[in-house]
Amino acid sequence: MSGICPEWEKIDPSEYKGIWVYMQVERDGIHEASLQMLSIARMLAEKKKTHVAGVLIGYNVKKYAKEPIYHGADEVYVVDDKRLEQYYAKVYAHVLVELAKRYKPEAILVGATMKGREFAPYVANSLRTGITADCTSFDVDPNTGDIVQIRPPFGAWMLAHIKTPNRRPVMSTARPNVFNVPPRDEKRKGKVIIEKIDELPDPGIKLIKRIPIERKEEIPIEKAEILVSGGKGLGSKEGFKILEELAKEIGGTISGSRKAVDAGWIPHEKQVGQTGKTVKPSIYFAIGISGAAQHIFGIREAKRVVCINIDPDAPIFENADYGIIGDYKKVVPALVEVIRKLRKRAT
């Protein structure tokens, strides 16, 4: 059978122009992950000789309309509506879908935050287009002009180059903190386009209560300069106390391997690796971490990797700059001692 799925509307890809970035708004303004997408959008737009637009959806969000422009957008679409005061994925998705139908962008980029990952596939599905998750880089095919979305699938050794050749818009989410926010320039000019959506769907859910969590003012691991990371080799949750001593001494942040998370020793948000976070510290301490490929993937961008492991055959030694073979329960306190002594001598 030839032809396309009858569930899909026929489209003409050549009618679709411009790179859109969805701007997730939180209590304190636009989410950094959304602004980071502007650097990808700018790069794609230069290569494709097209424009970049930000999309702001919510209530009392008009005040942020200039921000995407200062960070590289040429225009910003704003839907500011009392009915959008509370974020519901299904309702916000409907708004973005309606805008996309009106203006036909070639691509829509969404930061892969928790909300972004919940919301973007609904948008893509409603438009009957493809979506590629958690991209780590992008390119434009010089021959066809297609946007190439690059992501690591199926283990951590490969990069898949994915295209959406016949459907529009091309939709992608990209990992937060892989791309930098383009520098802010208040002299940049752009157009603000106010839009209205008449009918909104019923989300079918209602927020009853929100209980903010008092998170300690910790540096998220993807932004930490020094990471002290523990794995299964620590043997127990208490092992992390020894690591914390070192972290405190050198201004480091605690993280861990998937096995440490699975064992319940540290929370998932501190997991380094393919199914966790990509980190880029200047020093990464891998302590009691054997060094599975998925883990090594997450520390590709670390400047120096230090490992402490009792097993000299652990693959981590192949993937570290400086390795110490030994019991972390002895080596880590020794490190703390040595640094303290040197500090005393220096003062």
Add this chain to the structure above:
Amino acid sequence: MGLDIIVGIKWVPNTTSVNIDEKTGTLIRTGVPSIINPHDMDALELALKMKDRYGGTVTVITMAPPHAKMGLEHAIGMGADKAILISDKVFAGADTLATSYTLAKTIEKIGRYDLIVMGQETIDSSTAHIGAQLASWLNIPYVYYVIEAEYLRSSHKLKVKRLMEDAYEIYEVNLPALISAAMHSQHPRRVSLKNKLRTKLENPIEWWSNGVLKLNPNCIGLKGSPTIVKKIEFMPKVERKREICPEKDPVKAAEWLVRKLMDEGLLKL
């Protein structure tokens, strides 16, 4: 009346045990066992817990090659009532749009349900797409990252709690709906011998090919997939210094390391 729950699971290669051939740079797939995606075990446990508490049924569905039957047997062993293996060569090569379409049509054919529970994401491709896409095809409410769910029988609604980066959120959800269970939020139960016997005696696993579903070939498999993998490349290995400390004594080893890091200006006093 209880809740009729559908749980979607994925049969995935156990990526933690996949190795790479150092010489050829290719994946060694032979002998790599497949497992139920671990994050789907959270979904299954959440569903089974609700069945224990409120009554009803749990039906597990998966789109996979025939050997995924093992995974479905495991799910029955844990306490699911019934399972459907959606398996046909024409479904192969599906991206998330085509996969979610096939699953949505399967669910429509099942007919009656109150709730669909999915895992947060898979360990092999980690897209987290299917839940939202299913909710879109079926036009039902959906909530991701659920850690607790309670059935409000009088209003036939669900009360769910989810954990976001900075807050817990509690929602009331109209049924039927789809929720995804937050990863690591449940303690999946073991297979019981009694339930395991059911897989042998009662034949609770059905096989649905496209002969059963009768979906348009343009909407499924590779043809129903807007995204195309153009190229797979191996990532260049990051070259590290691989210096191993010659010292056995912990203090001397520590001094060696501190010296190295200070010389590079990475560690400051």
